[in-house]
Amino acid sequence: MSIFRFPLLVWMGIAVLIVSLGIRQSFGIFMLPISDTFGGGRELFSLAIALQNLLFGAFQPFVGMAADRFGARRIIGLGAVAYAAGLALTAVTSDANMLYLSLGVLVGLGLSCTSYVIILGAVAKAVPAEHTAKAFGLTTAAGSFGMFAVIPGAQSLLNQFDWQTAFWVFAAACALMIAFSAFIRTASSDNSADQAEPEQSLKQALQEAFAHKGYWLIHAGFFVCGFHVMFIATHLPSYLADKGMPGSAAALALAYVGIFNIFGSYFWGLMGDRFDKRHVMAVLYLLRALVIAAFVVLPVNEHTATAFGAAIGFVWLGTVPLTSGLVRQIFGARYLSTLYGLVFFTHQLGSFLGAWVGGRVFDATGSYEPIWWATVVLATAAALLHLPINAKPVPRLQPQPA
Template sequence: MSIFRFPLMVWLGIGILIISLGIRQSFGIFMMPISDTFQSGREFFSLAIAVQNLMFGMFQPFIGMAADRFGAKRIVALGGIAYALGLSLTSIATSSGVLFLSIGVLVGLGLSATSYVIVLGAVAKVVPAEHTAKAFGLTTAAGSFGMFAVIPGAQSMLANYDWQTAMQVFAVLCTVIIAFSVFMKSATSEGQSQTTADTQTLRQALAEAFRHPGYWFIHAGFFVCGFQVMFIATHLPSYIADKGLPGNTAAMALAYVGIFNIFGSYFWGVMGDRFNKRYVMTSLYLMRAVVLSLFVTLPLTTETAIVFGAAIGFCWLGTVPLTSGLVRQIFGPRYMSTLYGLVFFTHQIGSFLGAWAGGRIYDFYGSYTPIWWATVVLALAAALLHLPINDKPLVRASLQPA
C-alpha cells in the first residue's frame, strides 16, 4: 500500500503527534530556566518531569480502555483540553506543588490521550495487518517532525522572551489537537467487523496477554527504551552546557534527534514489515549501545554533539512501530490500545526513573558519567530480551462474552 493511500485517520494522527510530542520533547531545554526561577537544583525539575512520565504511564491503560470502548475521537479531544490546561497552569506556577500538578499530572494526562497508544490504536483499526508496521512507522516518523519543528521555536522564545511565554504559546497550540479530533471517526465507524476476535471480552484479552511470556519480554524492552530516551531528552541540554558548549548546541542536537528520527522511525517500521520484528528490534538496541558508547568516550564538541543527535535520533523511536507492531501481530487490533497501553505504562516507569535518576545522580556525584554507562548496559540487555519472544499470531477458538 502506498503511503498516499493511507486513510485520513493516519494523517490526522500525524498532525496530533507532531504537536503533542513536539511539545513534550522540548521540556529538556526548560530545565535550567525553571530551576533558576524556583532557585532549586536540577533534581527538582527532573522530578517534575519524572512525575509527568509516571502519570503519563499510569493513565495510559485506562485511557486505552476508554478509547477501545468509546473511540479515539472523544479521548483525543479531552486530552487536548487537559494538555492545554496543564501548560497554562505551568506558566503561572509560583510553587512546586502547582508545578507538579500542572506539568506533572495534567500534562501527563494530556499526553496519555494524545500520543502513540491512542493514535496507533486508531490507526490499527483502519490499516490492513500486512501494512501495520509501515503505517505505524510513518505515523511515528512524521510525528517526530514536531521535535524538529518545536524545539528551535522553544529555544527562540526562551532567548527573546521567557519560559512562561513559551508555555502559554504551547497551550494555544494544543487547541489544534482538539480541532483535529473533530474529524476523527468514532468507535462505531472505524470499520470493525464482528470476527472471532471482536467477541473476545477485555478480561479474556488481558488474561490471554498475561499468560503469554513474550508479552512480558515486550514490557521489559520498552522499559529500557523509556529510561534511555527520557534521560537523554531531559538531561542532554544540561550535560552539553556543563561541557561549556554554546547554548544553541543542545537545541541543535535535539533538533537533529527529531529530524533523523523521522527517517529512522519509518525505516525501522518498513524493516518490521519485511523482516522478523524481534531481530529488527535487537539490531536497533545494539545500534543504540554503540552510539551511546561512542558519545561517552569521544571528546564532546559541537560537531560530535550534533552527530550524536543524528545517530541516536535514527534509532530514537523506531521501537514504537516495532513494539506496537508486535502487540498487534500477536494479539490482534481489537484491544490494542489497552494492551499496548499497559506496555507503554512500563515504558513510562522507565521514563520516570531515567528523568529522575539523571538529576539525582548528577546532584550526588556531580557528573552524568555513571548513568550514561548504565544506558549502554540496558541497551545490550534489551537487545537480548527480544530474541526469545514467540511472535506468532494467537489462534483463538470461538469466544463467548462473559
C-alpha cells in the first residue's frame, strides 16, 4: 500500500501529532528562563516536566480504554482542551508550586489524549496488518516534524518576547487539534483482519497480555527509550549552555533531532515490516549506545552538537512503530490502545526518571556526565532484552486446523 492511499484518518492523526508533540518537545528550551522566573534551581522545572511525563503515562491506559470504547475523536478533543488550559495557567501563574498542576497534571493529561497511543490505536483499525509498521512509522515521523517545525519558532518567540508569550501561542495552537480530531472517526473503520479476530473482552485481553513473558520484555525496553528521550529533550539545552554554547545551538540540535527522526521513524517502520522487529529493535538500541558514547567522548562544540542531534534523531522514536507493531503483531488490533497504553506508561516511568534524575544529579554534582554514561549502559541492556521475545501471534490469532 502506497502512503498516499492511507485513509484520511491517518493524515488527520499526523496533524494532531505535529501540534501535540511539537509543543512537548520544545519544553527543554524553556528550562533556564522558567527556572530564573521562579527560582529554585533546575530541579523545580525538571520535576514539573518529570511529573508531566509520569502522569502522561499514568493516564494513558485509562485514556486508551476510553478510546477503544468511545472512539479517538472525543478523547483527542478533550485532551486538547486540557493541554491548552495547562499551558495558559503556566503562563499566568506566579506561584512556583502551580507548575506541578499546570505543566505537570493538565499538560500530562492533554498529552496522553493527543499523542501516539490514541493515534496509533485508530490507525491500526484503519490500515491492513501487513502495512501496520509502515503506517506507524509514518505517523511517528509526524511528531518529529512537529519538533522540527515548532522548536525554532519557540526559540524565536523566546528571543523576541518572553516565555509567557510563547506559552500563550502554544495554548492557542491547541485549537487546531480539536479541528483535526473532527475527521478522526473509527467506529466503522475496522479492517477485515480485525473483523476476523475472535471475540474477546478487555479483561481477557489484559490476562492474555500479562501472562505473556514477551509483553514484559517490551515494557522493559520501552522504559529505556523513555529515559533516553526525556533526559536528552529536557537537559540537552542546559548541557550545551554549560559548555558555552548559545541557545541557538541547542535549538538547532533539537531541530535536527526532529528532522532526522522524520526519516528515521519511517525507515525503522519499513524495516519492521520487512525484518524481524525484535532484531531491528536490538540494532536500533545498539546504535543509540554508540551515538551517545561518541557525543560524550568527543569535544563539545556547535558542529558536534548538530551532528549528535542528527544521529540521535535517526534512532530517536523508531522504537514507537517497532514497539507498537510488536504489540499489534502478538495480540491483534482490537485492544491496541489499551495494551500499548500500558507499555507507554512504562515508557513514561523512564521519562520521569530521565527528566528528574538529570536535574537532581546535576544539582548534586554539577555535571551531567554520570547520566550520559548511564544511558549508554541502558541502551545496551535494551538491545539484549528484545532478543528472547516470542513475537508469534498468540494462539487465539493463529490459523486453526480444519
